[in-house]
Amino acid sequence: xxxxxxxxxxxxxxxxxxxxxxxxxxxxxxxxxxxxxxxxxxxxxxxxxxxxxxxxxxxxxxxxxxxxxxxxxxxxxxxxxxxxxxxxxxxxxxxxxxxxxxxxxxxxxxxxxxxxxxxxxxxxxxxxxxxxxxxxxxxxxxxxxxxxxxxxxxxxxxxxxxxxxxxxxxxxxxxxxxxxxxxxxxxxxxxxxxxxxxxxxxxxxxxxxxxxxxxxxxxxxxxxxxxxxxxxxxxxxxxxxxxxxxxx
Amino acid sequence: xxxxxxxxxxxxxxxxxxxxxxxxxxxxxxxxxxxxxxxxxxxxxxxxxxxxxxxxxxxxxxxxxxxxxxxxxxxxxxxxxxxxxxxxxxxxxxxxxxxxxxxxxxxxxxxxxxxxxxxxxxxxxxxxxxxxxxxxxxxxxxxxxxxxxxxxxxxxxxxxxxxxxxxxxxxxxxxxxxxxxxxxxxxxxxxxxxxxxxxxxxxxxxxxxxxxxxxxxxxxxxxxxxxxxx
Numbered sequence: 001x002x003x004x005x006x007x008x009x010x011x012x013x014x015x016x017x018x019x020x021x022x023x024x025x026x027x028x029x030x031x032x033x034x035x036x037x038x039x040x041x042x043x044x045x046x047x048x049x050x051x052x053x054x055x056x057x058x059x060x061x062x063x064x065x066x067x068x069x070x071x072x073x074x075x076x077x078x079x080x081x082x083x084x085x086x087x088x089x090x091x092x093x094x095x096x097x098x099x100x101x102x103x104x105x106x107x108x109x110x111x112x113x114x115x116x117x118x119x120x121x122x123x124x125x126x127x128x129x130x131x132x133x134x135x136x137x138x139x140x141x142x143x144x145x146x147x148x149x150x151x152x153x154x155x156x157x158x159x160x161x162x163x164x165x166x167x168x169x170x171x172x173x174x175x176x177x178x179x180x181x182x183x184x185x186x187x188x189x190x191x192x193x194x195x196x197x198x199x200x201x202x203x204x205x206x207x208x209x210x211x212x213x214x215x216x217x218x219x220x221x222x223x224x225x226x227x228x229x230x231x232x233x234x235x236x237x238x239x240x241x242x243x244x245x246x247x248x
Numbered sequence: 249x250x251x252x253x254x255x256x257x258x259x260x261x262x263x264x265x266x267x268x269x270x271x272x273x274x275x276x277x278x279x280x281x282x283x284x285x286x287x288x289x290x291x292x293x294x295x296x297x298x299x300x301x302x303x304x305x306x307x308x309x310x311x312x313x314x315x316x317x318x319x320x321x322x323x324x325x326x327x328x329x330x331x332x333x334x335x336x337x338x339x340x341x342x343x344x345x346x347x348x349x350x351x352x353x354x355x356x357x358x359x360x361x362x363x364x365x366x367x368x369x370x371x372x373x374x375x376x377x378x379x380x381x382x383x384x385x386x387x388x389x390x391x392x393x394x395x396x397x398x399x400x401x402x403x404x405x406x407x408x409x410x411x412x413x414x415x416x417x418x419x420x421x422x423x424x425x426x427x428x429x430x431x432x433x434x435x436x437x438x439x440x441x442x443x444x445x446x447x448x449x450x451x452x453x454x455x456x457x458x459x460x461x462x463x464x465x466x467x468x469x470x471x472x473x474x475x476x477x478x
Contacts, residue, residue, distance in 0.1 A: 051377050074385070082383050092378035096396045096474050106382030109392065138474040158382055 001060075002027040002161060002193050003048070008057035008068070010043055017043045018054065019217035025195065025210070027161075030188045032204040032225075033197045035214035036240055041197050044214060045166055048195065049086045050077055062161040082110075084162035085155035089171050091147045093139040099126065099150050100135040106158045118157075125153045129183050145176030149183055156187070163187065165196040199244055205229060213237045260441055267435045267445055274431035275452050278345070282427060283414045286349050290356025290413075291406075297361035298368060312361065319358025325419055327351045332423040348420035352413060360409050367402035368394055400471040407464035411457050418453070428452060 005023040009016070017040045025031045035041040046052040048059065054068040061083040066076050085106075094102050103122040107113040113121075126132045129149040131142075139147055148168055155163055165184065169177040181203050188194060188207040198204060204211055205225045212222040213234075221228060221237045232238045300312035319327075332347040342350065371394050379389030421430035432449040436442050 049381055051380065078383065078385070081380070086377070086381040088374060088378065090374055092372075092374035094375070094378065094393055096400075105392070106384075109388060110383035140474065154378075154382065 001025070002029075002062055003195070004058075004060045005044075005048065006058045008044065008047055008054045008059070010040075010047060010052055010054040017217055018047070021057075021214070021217070021219055023212070023219070025162075025193060027193050028191045029209040030194045030196065030207050032208040032211045033195065033214055034199065034201070034204065034211060034240070034244075039214045040217045041214040042166055045164055045195060045197050046086070048162070049084050049164055050081050051086065082158075083160055084164050085158045085160040086164045086166060087148070087151050087155050087168050089167040091139075091144075091151040091171075093147055093150055093154070095139050098136050098138055099131060099142070102139070102150055103153050103157045106154065111158070122153070122157055125156050126150075128186065129153050130179070143176060144172045145179045148172065148176075148180045152180070152183055152187075156192075161193060163192050163194045165194065165198065167197050167199070169198065169200060201229060201241070201244055213240065215240075260439075260444060263439055263441055264444055264448065267432070267439075268448060270435065271428060271431045271445070271448055272452055274426055275428035275456065278420075278425055278427035279414065279417050280456070282345065282348055282352065282417045282420060282425070283410070286352035286417075287356060287410050287413055289349065289353035291360060291364075293353060293357030294360035294364050297357060298364040301361065301365050302368065316358050316361055319355055324351065324355050324416055325422065327355060328419055328423055344420070344423050344425045347423055348417070348425050352416065352420075355416070356409060356413060360406060363402050363405045363409065364398070367398035367405075370401050371397045403464070403468050403471060407460070407467075411460055414456055414460065415453060 001024055003023065003025040005021065008018050008021040008023075010018040021040075021044055023031075023044070033041045033045060043052050047054050048061070050066075050072075053072075057068050059066050059068070059080065061080055064076075064080045064083055066072055066080050094105065097105065100119065100122055103125060104115065104118040107118040107121065108115050123132060123135065126135055129152060131146060131149055131153070134142060134146060134150075139150065142150065152163075152168070168184070169180050172180065177200070181200060184194070184196070185203070185207055196204075196208075208225045210222065211225050211228045212219050213228060213232075214220070215236055221232065221234050228237065229241065232241060297312045297315060300308040301316075303309060328348065328351045331351045332342065332344065335342065335347075368390075375393050375397065376389055379393045384392070417427055418429040420427050421433060424430070426434070429449050432445045436445050439445070
């Protein structure tokens with residue numbers, strides 16, 4: 001098992017966002033998290049990269065283990081965070097760096113990989129996401145879909161065990177969504193382990209090995225895409241799915 | 249009683265000519281170096297104070313708050329007097345130039361701290377998260393991701409601070425630094441041509457500041473290269 005999160009609890013002030021969530025994922029598998037807004041799905045995803053710090057629960061990724069009920073040391077934080085990389089809804093590219101500089105920043109500065117090698121690898125990744133011609137542009141010169149693909153390239157360049165996607169297409173114009181989804185599908189085919197928060201059900205159906213439905217801070221239903229989308233067990237899951245399908 | 253008359257303005261050209269270089273020289277060897285050195289030290293101090301203000305440690309925040317409050321709440325002229333005329337009472341004697349550097353640096357440190365703090369806070373939270381998710385620590389994110397973006401925001405206000413500083417160096421004349429204004433004062437002591445000599449001093453200050461504002465524009469457009477210009 002590559003990823004195992006147990007009994008994750010997280011509150012913001014008085015409001016309890018996650019109320020004891022368990023999550024497991026095998027290497028090479030794709031997990032899609034769906035759920036209404038405010039359900040806690042993004043908080044859950046962010047907890048895996050320690051961008052949110054749960055008050056309780058344990059997390060294990062690739063053998064690295066943390067217990068959130070204790071104060072984490074810097075080393076623990078660094079070790080477990082380095083197992084995953086996040087692709088943000090609003091890409092959060094570094095605006096003062098070119099596309100290539102964005103992609104090599106982590107490998108060169110954090111992983112201390114020689115710059116020449118990092119550049120070669122980054123160009124290869126940019127080629128895969130179809131942006132090799134844009135390597136010397138600044139993020140503002142790209143379209144939203146291109147920016148998001150750079151965001152994906154930046155995460156992939158770190159060679160993490162786990163790729164995390166936080167609604168990667170939600171902020172995009174509809175016509176730009178498919179390019180981003182195609183890149184993500186490629187990654188899934190190549191065997192990357194991925195956790196994806198998304199409302200793209202058709203995409204989820206195609207790439208997910210497992211889907212979980214998060215509602216009011218707990219996982220209320222989980223299964224294969226077929227089980228969850230075609231035969232949802234709970235009324236709330238059914239209602240959520242029909243709302244999403246009407247919208248698209 | 250002599251009637252008040254607005255006399256004919258006669259400019260003493262030879263005096264204007266002969267005094268120009270000594271005054272300008274005071275500017276070149278004291279005013280400009282004083283401003284540049286004080287600005288560099290001042291910015292370092294301001295950066296330290298901004299980081300203290302942003303830290304989660306209450307004591308650190310408190311130190312920075314008190315410092316900024318004292319600097320902003322007291323006149324620079326008084327700060328200069330305390331350092332140059334007051335500190336010798338404690339056995340600490342400094343040269344006029346060093347005293348001026350200390351006072352002006354501390355002053356810039358207080359004012360620019362809030363500018364730098366605000367510009368750091370203006371960088372979106374997502375930039376911090378992006379830095380953390382690629383494995384950077386606080387210092388790396390601050391240095392490589394946040395500060396370059398904060399710099400762009402802070403150039404206009406910091407340029408204003410620097411231009412104010414250039415003019416504030418004239419206060420160093422009160423602690424005997426023979427900078428631009430003091431040179432003019434010294435010449436008036438023998439020629440009594442106040443209007444001419446002080447106007448000359450003013451003109452040179454203006455030229456300095458005008459050149460600085462051109463440089464400011466250049467820096468701003470350079471830092472703007474990675475943002476869309478509409």
